[in-house]
Amino acid sequence: MVLTTNWPERFADLKREIVAATPDYERRLTESWNDLLQELDERTIEIADEGPSYIPQVHFQYLDTLVPEQLDDIRRKGSIIIHGVVEEGEAASWKTALEDFIRVNPHVEGFPEQDKQLFSLYWTRAQVQARAHPNVLKVSTWLNNLYRAKTGKKMEGVDLDIPLVYADRFHIRHPGVQWDVPTPHIDGGSIERWEDSNFRRYFADILSGNWRQHDPYELEGCLDAHASLCGRPGQATVFRTFQGWLAMSEIAPTQGTLKVFPDVHLSNAYTILRPFFRPTVPLDSKDTLDPKNWVFDVSTPDFPGIQPRDSGWADLRPTPDLHPHLRLHNTMTSIPKVNPGDLIFWHCDVIHSVEQENTGSSDSAVMYIPAVPQTPQNTAYVKKQAETFLAGTNPPDFAGDRTGVPYVGLGVDADVIQLISRIAMGLSVAVT
Numbered sequence: 001m002v003l004t005t006n007w008p009e010r011f012a013d014l015k016r017e018i019v020a021a022t023p024d025y026e027r028r029l030t031e032s033w034n035d036l037l038q039e040l041d042e043r044t045i046e047i048a049d050e051g052p053s054y055i056p057q058v059h060f061q062y063l064d065t066l067v068p069e070q071l072d073d074i075r076r077k078g079s080i081i082i083h084g085v086v087e088e089g090e091a092a093s094w095k096t097a098l099e100d101f102i103r104v105n106p107h108v109e110g111f112p113e114q115d116k117q118l119f120s121l122y123w124t125r126a127q128v129q130a131r132a133h134p135n136v137l138k139v140s141t142w143l144n145n146l147y148r149a150k151t152g153k154k155m156e157g158v159d160l161d162i163p164l165v166y167a168d169r170f171h172i173r174h175p176g177v178q179w180d181v182p183t184p185h186i187d188g189g190s191i192e193r194w195e196d197s198n199f200r201r202y203f204a205d206i207l208s209g210n211w212r213q214h215d216p217y218e219l220e221g222c223l224d225a226h227a228s229l230c231g232r233p234g235q236a237t238v239f240r241t242f243q244g245w246l247a248m249s250e251i252a253p254t255q256g257t258l259k260v261f262p263d264v265h266l267s268n269a270y271t272i273l274r275p276f277f278r279p280t281v282p283l284d285s286k287d288t289l290d291p292k293n294w295v296f297d298v299s300t301p302d303f304p305g306i307q308p309r310d311s312g313w314a315d316l317r318p319t320p321d322l323h324p325h326l327r328l329h330n331t332m333t334s335i336p337k338v339n340p341g342d343l344i345f346w347h348c349d350v351i352h353s354v355e356q357e358n359t360g361s362s363d364s365a366v367m368y369i370p371a372v373p374q375t376p377q378n379t380a381y382v383k384k385q386a387e388t389f390l391a392g393t394n395p396p397d398f399a400g401d402r403t404g405v406p407y408v409g410l411g412v413d414a415d416v417i418q419l420i421s422r423i424a425m426g427l428s429v430a431v432t
Helices: 010-019 025-054 060-065 068-077 088-104 125-132 134-144 197-202 219-223 264-276 376-391 419-424
Strands: 057-059 079-083 159-164 170-173 242-247 258-260 277-279 294-296 343-347 352-354 364-368 372-374
Touching: 010 025, 010 264, 025 264, 025 294, 057 060, 060 079, 060 134, 068 079, 068 264, 088 125, 088 170, 088 364, 125 134, 125 364, 125 419, 134 159, 134 343, 134 372, 134 419, 159 376, 159 419, 197 219, 258 343, 264 277, 372 376
Parallel strands: 057 079
Antiparallel strands: 079 343, 159 372, 170 364, 242 343, 242 364, 258 352, 277 294
16 A cells, blocks of 8 residues: 655755756666666565575674675675674573563563563663673674775764764564564655755765765765754664664574665665656556656655654655565565574664564564764764763663663663773773
8 A cells, every 4th residue: 555645845846956966867867767777676586586695694703804895795785694793691691681670670661561572771781781892892893894985084083993882772572472563664864865965965976867886885974964854753863884783592584583675775776766756657557667667757745755753754664665676575684593692783774674573482682782983973972871871861862761760780880891891881981
């Protein structure tokens, strides 16, 4: 079913403003669109055929031995499993500690209310220890360095070799329980991807008819992008290079794991160009994938996948109907099996979702731990976040959740020992 949305007329003006910056824009964008659809036709078949094995995997000890071709493959697919980051027994013990914390603090906020499995907790001792683990921070540094500055110039206050901590939640999904999970979506920006001038700079190659030149790891455009011009609830205000899960249990496909569209280059190009083209046949037609049945059109305010939310717009949610060339029914790919101590990461532009049900016989448990580099914006956030850690209150991005409720057994300053960990958390460092 295709949802109808009343987009404001200014969105049509926005489209015309964007294309006007490119000489001979209709011809150039149409040629680029047709080239993109041909590439998608080939790549989506490849993704669907290979399934979970399409996702890159590497063991932690071999991260620094990957050759440029392997790094390029990881960049293109925008997702990776890194095995053996934390010793398996230690990671599993964090799940036990979290379960103990919940038993001691039955008033914790979680979802669903009747059988809590996603917890609005941020500073339990287990979470603090996991984020501060030196191997986790080393992985964050490695991921941050997949990004690069196109101009090669030094950026003030930016150091990809200094990882920072962003406090987020965790879930422990029980077997056999259906979740009302979000449909495939992209975090970090909705209409802002077109409306914000800095975001447009990041997508400039796509919007000028050169989608093959687009680099999802071009640092300069990312840093200044405004992902929530309307103050969207739950929107991270830091720049994350990758979102991440740390596994605290075995998790295999169909067991409530992550699903991704594993080609961030193609999905960026397609979702950004899609509002400038419309089909000449019904979207449910068997001929809708034929490039000949699509035409350039900037006369309407339509931005497919953008839906109203509160006083603004929800994250971009591509659908099989509105974004047919992605073949999402076949290409949303479950992550391969992971064990406790493995980390799953995906680029923040990757289309992703979560499986609706854990069909396994045991819990599926992960902590949310993204990769975050030192930037002026991130450094300022971590400084404020450190104050909430020391006070035992919710981090700034989650201040809207219930806070000020006392918990027994939160992490404390003394739990963060190593220098790299204290720097990452914005805590004071002893001068020797």
